[in-house]
Amino acid sequence: MGQVVLVTGVSRYLGARMARILTEEPAVDRVIGVDVVAPRADIGGAEFVRADIRNPIIAKVINAASVDTVIHMGVLATPVQAGGRMSMKEINVIGTMQLLAACQKSATVRRLVVKSTSSVYGAGPRDPAMFGEEVEPRHSPSSGWAKDSAEVEAYVRGFARRRPDVTVTNLRFANFIGPGVNTPMTSYFSLPAVPTVAGHDARLQFIHEDDGLEALRIAATRDTAGLFNIAGDGIILLSQAIRKAGRASLPVPSPLVGMVGRGFISAGLADFSPEQVRFLTYGRGMDTTRMREVLGFEPTHTSMEAFEDFVAARRLNRHVSPQRVAAAESGLLSLFGAQPEPSPVTQEADHA
Amino acid sequence: MPEARVIPFDRDGKPGDGQSRVGSDAGSPPLPGSVIDEPDFDQRLASALAFLRHRITGDYEVDEFGFDPELQDKVLMEPFRWLYNNWFRVETRGLENVPDEGGALVVGNHSGVIALDSLMTQLALLDHHPARRRLRPLGADLVFSTPFVGEYARKGGATLASAADSERLLAQGELVGVWPEGFKGVGKPFSERYKLQRFGRGGFVSAALKGRVPIIPTAIVGAEEIYPMIGDARLLARVLGLPYAPITPTFPWLGPLGLIPLPSKWIIMFGEPIDTSGYPEDAAEDPMLVFNLTDQVRETIQQQLYRLLVQRRSVFV
Numbered sequence: 001m002g003q004v005v006l007v008t009g010v011s012r013y014l015g016a017r018m019a020r021i022l023t024e025e026p027a028v029d030r031v032i033g034v035d036v037v038a039p040r041a042d043i044g045g046a047e048f049v050r051a052d053i054r055n056p057i058i059a060k061v062i063n064a065a066s067v068d069t070v071i072h073m074g075v076l077a078t079p080v081q082a083g084g085r086m087s088m089k090e091i092n093v094i095g096t097m098q099l100l101a102a103c104q105k106s107a108t109v110r111r112l113v114v115k116s117t118s119s120v121y122g123a124g125p126r127d128p129a130m131f132g133e134e135v136e137p138r139h140s141p142s143s144g145w146a147k148d149s150a151e152v153e154a155y156v157r158g159f160a161r162r163r164p165d166v167t168v169t170n171l172r173f174a175n176f177i178g179p180g181v182n183t184p185m186t187s188y189f190s191l192p193a194v195p196t197v198a199g200h201d202a203r204l205q206f207i208h209e210d211d212g213l214e215a216l217r218i219a220a221t222r223d224t225a226g227l228f229n230i231a232g233d234g235i236i237l238l239s240q241a242i243r244k245a246g247r248a249s250l251p252v253p254s255p256l257v258g259m260v261g262r263g264f265i266s267a268g269l270a271d272f273s274p275e276q277v278r279f280l281t282y283g284r285g286m287d288t289t290r291m292r293e294v295l296g297f298e299p300t301h302t303s304m305e306a307f308e309d310f311v312a313a314r315r316l317n318r319h320v321s322p323q324r325v326a327a328a329e330s331g332l333l334s335l336f337g338a339q340p341e342p343s344p345v346t347q348e349a350d351h352a
Numbered sequence: 353m354p355e356a357r358v359i360p361f362d363r364d365g366k367p368g369d370g371q372s373r374v375g376s377d378a379g380s381p382p383l384p385g386s387v388i389d390e391p392d393f394d395q396r397l398a399s400a401l402a403f404l405r406h407r408i409t410g411d412y413e414v415d416e417f418g419f420d421p422e423l424q425d426k427v428l429m430e431p432f433r434w435l436y437n438n439w440f441r442v443e444t445r446g447l448e449n450v451p452d453e454g455g456a457l458v459v460g461n462h463s464g465v466i467a468l469d470s471l472m473t474q475l476a477l478l479d480h481h482p483a484r485r486r487l488r489p490l491g492a493d494l495v496f497s498t499p500f501v502g503e504y505a506r507k508g509g510a511t512l513a514s515a516a517d518s519e520r521l522l523a524q525g526e527l528v529g530v531w532p533e534g535f536k537g538v539g540k541p542f543s544e545r546y547k548l549q550r551f552g553r554g555g556f557v558s559a560a561l562k563g564r565v566p567i568i569p570t571a572i573v574g575a576e577e578i579y580p581m582i583g584d585a586r587l588l589a590r591v592l593g594l595p596y597a598p599i600t601p602t603f604p605w606l607g608p609l610g611l612i613p614l615p616s617k618w619i620i621m622f623g624e625p626i627d628t629s630g631y632p633e634d635a636a637e638d639p640m641l642v643f644n645l646t647d648q649v650r651e652t653i654q655q656q657l658y659r660l661l662v663q664r665r666s667v668f669v
Binding site: 124125126127128129130132135197198199200201203234235236237239240241242243244254282283285304317320322325326329332333336337338339340341 | 393394395397398399401402404405407408409410411412413414415416417418420493494496497498499500501502503506507511512514516517520
């Protein structure tokens with residue numbers, strides 16, 4: 001008798017892909033995806049149940065199918081997806097409470113996997129360079145997705161305490177990026193000119209969508225309880241990412257950031273909530289030692305490679321591509337009869 | 353041909369210099385006696401354009417603390433290198449006390465209103481240590497919340513003075529620089545020059561004990577005189593949210609001219625390392641030991657300072 005898995009938030013890209021991946025898992029017999037709207041993407045052999053996790057129907061779904069593994073991917077990042085901040089908060093917080101209440105009463109659930117976010121660490125000048133899972137946030141998030149996620153995690157901790165027999169795995173993901181996923185960050189880097197906070201250059205980490213889903217798959221199919229930071233190796237600076245994407249940055253002096261941010265939000269261009277602005281000011285890094293050593297997961301893309309894959313898939317840098325810049329460089333040098341300097345990568349290869 | 357053997361003192365020279373050297377070098381192999389391999393114009397242009405290409409396409413790497421070595425080497429350090437060589441004429445002593453590899457903690461006195469002393473210590477180790485060591489300075493959170501200052505501090509290798517970051521750097525075998533007096537040291541009045549202020553809570557000693565790395569007490573002479581702080585506009589400082597608002601004989605009276613540091617002669621002396629490997633595993637958890645070691649480091653630096661001051665002939669020569 002294989003696993004019966006329930007996936008929440010299946011109407012969106014990552015939820016749908018997760019459901020599809022799990023149907024191909026030999027140990028999994030049945031995958032049930034729930035959401036309030038039907039999935040746009042193909043969920044393969046998974047069954048879709050239209051259910052709102054904000055009301056007790058979810059308990060009936062869990063009991064009727066004897067669900068043993070719950071993957072909670074239903075926390076929304078932006079109010080746009082929910083149709084307003086009020087309903088976003090309700091879906092995120094009340095939805096999680098209902099889901100956990102149902103899990104607590106269930107006799108069959110023995111594994112819970114939560115897709116959380118690095119934004120629960122907040123962002124600010126007093127942060128350590130790399131957050132370990134045990135570090136308390138120095139600048140607790142006070143609004144939006146980050147605050148919702150912090151509350152969701154608090155309820156998950158409460159659940160883990162009340163049901164010690166259930167394996168609870170909480171994954172704090174760096175920003176998802178890749179060819180298919182749509183997040184506030186992907187729309188941000190797709191703006192023709194990317195607003196930044198003048199005088200600051202945030203440190204960013206990314207997780208490739210394929211890697212992120214693999215981490216969730218591992219957590220869903222093994223008994224590894226605990227809290228894990230999930231991110232690709234290395235750091236990219238915000239300015240560097242903007243260059244990689246072939247965009248121009250538009251530095252905004254910090255006193256004007258709030259105003260500009262509200263303008264972008266009301267124009268529906270990108271997410272510039274106060275939390276997001278803090279993140280884009282100070283950035284954040286997570287230590288991923290536990291991910292490797294305890295969860296046993298190794299991402300195949302570094303943060304940089306994940307970002308490059310996103311840039312290549314959206315063809316963002318077609319105007320200022322590395323090939324064009326290199327061609328201009330050797331053209332200019334040939335005027336002086338000189339050769340381009342070998343790139344640092346090849347130099348290192350020579351030494352090795 | 354003889355000019356090919358001349359060792360240029362001024363590395364940057366005039367733009368024409370490079371080209372004339374191209375002409376003289378082109379015909380013959382480099383002389384065996386030539387010491388400095390001065391890159392010719394072509395190489396310099398190629399290197400500048402390669403740098404530009406990396407910047408335009410984002411093709412460079414920063415470490416997890418946000419340190420950008422390429423930017424530091426090619427841009428950030430250049431103006432300070434000029435100050436180091438020509439303005440402050442920094443003299444280094446005891447460079448052999450800094451290990452060629454592995455973690456170590458350089459602990460220095462802090463002074464001079466603007467923390468140029470940490471930059472000069474960085475340059476002393478980068479340009480004059482045989483292993484060209486990169487010092488990773490630790491800074492207060494105010495540094496990182498200040499626009500531009502914080503951004504370039506990180507790109508220049510600095511990170512937050514915290515247990516987490518210092519232990520992480522030391523565990524990676526980095527050379528870490530701390531100035532435990534903090535703002536109390538940088539912003540002290542001129543009348544208290546070369547008197548070490550309180551040394552924080554000894555967090556740096558705990559970090560060294562945990563990382564089992566040597567502590568290198570470092571005395572910096574000359575930085576106290578660059579901006580003699582004769583007054584502190586406390587009210588203004590409070591309004592601006594700054595730890596102090598300096599008044600010097602030239603600032604703010606001469607406007608921007610008052611920002612020019614006085615050309616004092618500097619000596620940076622790296623003292624004998626204090627070994628921490630002999631202490632037990634949990635030594636960092638022993639507050640008495642940490643306080644004693646902190647005092648020992650502080651006393652050593654103070655003694656080094658007095659010795660250097662006695663030897664110094666004049667502030668400016």
